[in-house]
Amino acid sequence: xxxxxxxxxxxEKSYGAVHALRGVDFAARTGSVLGLLGPxxxxxxxxxxxxxxxxxxxxxxxxxxxxxxxxDAAKLRARIGLAGQYAAVDENLTGFENLEMxxxxxxxxxKDARERATDLLERFDLTDAANRAAKTYSGGMRRRLDxxxxxxxxxxxxxxxxxxxxxxxxxxxxLWETIEGRVAxxxxxxxxxxxxxxxxxxxxxxxxxDQGGVIAEGTADELKAQIGGERLDVVLEDMSDAxxxxxxxxxxxxxxxxxxxxxxxxxxxxHKGMIAxxxxxxxxxxxxxxxxxxxxxxxxxxxxxxxxxxxADEPSSTELQIPExxxx
Amino acid sequence: MSTLALSGSDxxxxxxxxxxxxxxxxDLLIAYTIQPxxxxxxxxxxxxxxxxxxxxxxxDFLMPGIMAQSIAFGGFVTALGLSEDVQKGLIDRFRxxxxxxxxxxxxxxxxxxxxxxxxxxxxxxxxxxxGFGFIGATxxxxxxxxxxxxxxxxxxxxxxxxxxxxxxxxxxxNSIGFTLIFPLTFxxxxxxxxSTMPDGLRQFAEANPFTTFxxxxxxLWLDTPAHSDVWMSFVWIAVLLAIFAPLxxxxxxxxxxx
Numbered sequence: 001x002x003x004x005x006x007x008x009x010x011x012e013k014s015y016g017a018v019h020a021l022r023g024v025d026f027a028a029r030t031g032s033v034l035g036l037l038g039p040x041x042x043x044x045x046x047x048x049x050x051x052x053x054x055x056x057x058x059x060x061x062x063x064x065x066x067x068x069x070x071x072d073a074a075k076l077r078a079r080i081g082l083a084g085q086y087a088a089v090d091e092n093l094t095g096f097e098n099l100e101m102x103x104x105x106x107x108x109x110x111k112d113a114r115e116r117a118t119d120l121l122e123r124f125d126l127t128d129a130a131n132r133a134a135k136t137y138s139g140g141m142r143r144r145l146d147x148x149x150x151x152x153x154x155x156x157x158x159x160x161x162x163x164x165x166x167x168x169x170x171x172x173x174x175l176w177e178t179i180e181g182r183v184a185x186x187x188x189x190x191x192x193x194x195x196x197x198x199x200x201x202x203x204x205x206x207x208x209x210d211q212g213g214v215i216a217e218g219t220a221d222e223l224k225a226q227i228g229g230e231r232l233d234v235v236l237e238d239m240s241d242a243x244x245x246x247x248x249x250x251x252x253x254x255x256x257x258x259x260x261x262x263x264x265x266x267x268x269x270x271h272k273g274m275i276a277x278x279x280x281x282x283x284x285x286x287x288x289x290x291x292x293x294x295x296x297x298x299x300x301x302x303x304x305x306x307x308x309x310x311x312a313d314e315p316s317s318t319e320l321q322i323p324e325x326x327x328x
Numbered sequence: 329m330s331t332l333a334l335s336g337s338d339x340x341x342x343x344x345x346x347x348x349x350x351x352x353x354x355d356l357l358i359a360y361t362i363q364p365x366x367x368x369x370x371x372x373x374x375x376x377x378x379x380x381x382x383x384x385x386x387x388d389f390l391m392p393g394i395m396a397q398s399i400a401f402g403g404f405v406t407a408l409g410l411s412e413d414v415q416k417g418l419i420d421r422f423r424x425x426x427x428x429x430x431x432x433x434x435x436x437x438x439x440x441x442x443x444x445x446x447x448x449x450x451x452x453x454x455x456x457x458x459g460f461g462f463i464g465a466t467x468x469x470x471x472x473x474x475x476x477x478x479x480x481x482x483x484x485x486x487x488x489x490x491x492x493x494x495x496x497x498x499x500x501x502n503s504i505g506f507t508l509i510f511p512l513t514f515x516x517x518x519x520x521x522x523s524t525m526p527d528g529l530r531q532f533a534e535a536n537p538f539t540t541f542x543x544x545x546x547x548l549w550l551d552t553p554a555h556s557d558v559w560m561s562f563v564w565i566a567v568l569l570a571i572f573a574p575l576x577x578x579x580x581x582x583x584x585x586x
Binding site for chain 2: 049052053054074075077078080082084086087088089090091092093097101102104105106107133135149
């Protein structure tokens with residue numbers, strides 16, 4: 001039996017009196033993408049820093065690519081790649097020089113490092129910018145260069161720490177495609193994110209963490225099922241039509257629609273063609289509608305369902321005490 | 329390859345990186361060239377006439393001091409560069425790579441040495457233009473003075489490395505450098521003879537290693553009789569390195585991005 005590429009057991013880390021991680025367990029199958037989902041200050045970055053050998057845990061154990069993150073740290077560094085929200089590239093080097101330098105620091109021969117750099121720039125759509133200083137790059141280009149740097153040595157395990165935080169929607173989509181296209185081939189990926197749609201799109205399994213602990217785990221579908229999945233909200237012109245609306249929509253939905261204010265909420269299993277079908281039926285029954293929209297579960301829904309507080313809330317009082325430099 | 333060879337090659341890769349960066353940050357060169365020139369001109373022509381430098385022309389007295397000051401501050405680029413690397417997350421990348429744990433700092437301090445060589449050339453040029461000349465110095469003494477300057481600059485690079493790793497931004501590094509270290513250079517015999525200072529300050533200046541460095545250079549280049557300052561300078565350099573290099577490496581292993 002092959003060992004999982006990432007195995008984390010009872011991981012603990014405190015900064016003074018603040019518990020950033022309080023006994024976290026999770027595992028990622030070799031070749032899979034594990035999403036670590038949680039709000040700011042949940043402990044995601046602390047976990048990644050421990051796994052990437054940048055930080056030592058206070059308790060528990062972690063193995064990556066079969067190596068202990070503490071005992072075998074030096075060996076492990078040759079088998080991991082790290083990229084993330086900081087886009088750790090040297091702004092005063094060109095894109096090519098950045099990748100060449102990283103290759104050489106992995107102790108590749110200079111010629112090999114250069115070939116690899118050229119190849120990666122090509123694959124990440126940065127060839128035109130290869131000989132420009134990275135400080136002239138857009139946010140999205142920097143993240144792509146950062147990701148390319150993490151892949152220079154073809155690491156079997158890749159850590160992506162909030163890879164799209166702060167990016168505009170277009171660059172975000174581009175980066176997702178890059179991650180999907182380049183990374184899925186056999187590489188094990190640990191991805192941290194604040195966005196459910198990101199975890200949903202990229203991750204095979206999702207671990208939800210909040211305030212230093214795991215609060216849920218499963219595939220995106222399992223998590224969504226746990227919190228109610230998608231629903232169709234129909235806002236009626238006239239509330240006296242409510243019962244009619246419920247009866248014509250009843251067989252489209254998973255459970256009985258609920259009525260609140262002027263809105264009929266219809267839990268649905270798929271959103272394909274749902275709006276058109278609902279409009280046709282309501283129109284046929286003479287029900288006038290003010291608005292109709294599909295509501296997809298968000299991270300907020302997950303958090304409200306699982307913890308009773310919204311992910312976008314101000315960090316709770318304990319998290320606020322984590323000094324900035326330690327939160328990293 | 330052996331660990332030592334790997335660490336040497338990592339150091340070279342990073343030193344080359346630091347030098348390449350200058351193409352896109354030409355303002356850094358100002359610290360190495362224009363700034364020392366301004367200091368020489370300021371002290372020789374503005375203050376110089378009012379300073380009693382004993383038996384020497386002021387420019388002769390000044391040049392060893394101003395060179396020691398400029399080279400000590402050459403390592404300042406290390407503080408700026410490292411705090412920037414910390415801020416931008418590059419230190420995280422380096423620490424996650426299978427490279428030598430000392431290479432980032434060795435590469436930094438090593439590239440400072442090259443830049444300090446450039447500074448020395450510029451300083452000699454402007455010094456000679458302003459009327460500086462060696463007095464009774466053999467070629468060996470001149471070279472020993474330059475070696476002393478470079479070694480001292482190297483030791484200070486490690487102090488600045490520590491400053492950089494403790495600074496959350498390049499601006500912080502800047503203010504630590506200029507509020508804590510810069511005044512120390514003035515409370516010494518670098519610009520004026522310590523004997524002209526009031527009690528208290530004079531004793532401080534005499535114990536200040538900057539005085540030792542400046543007086544050592546004067547003994548080598550101007551034939552002043554303070555020869556113990558030469559070996560004392562090397563003792564100071566060894567002590568500073570022994571204290572600050574391990575501290576900087578220890579800090580590097582702990583440091584985290586913002």
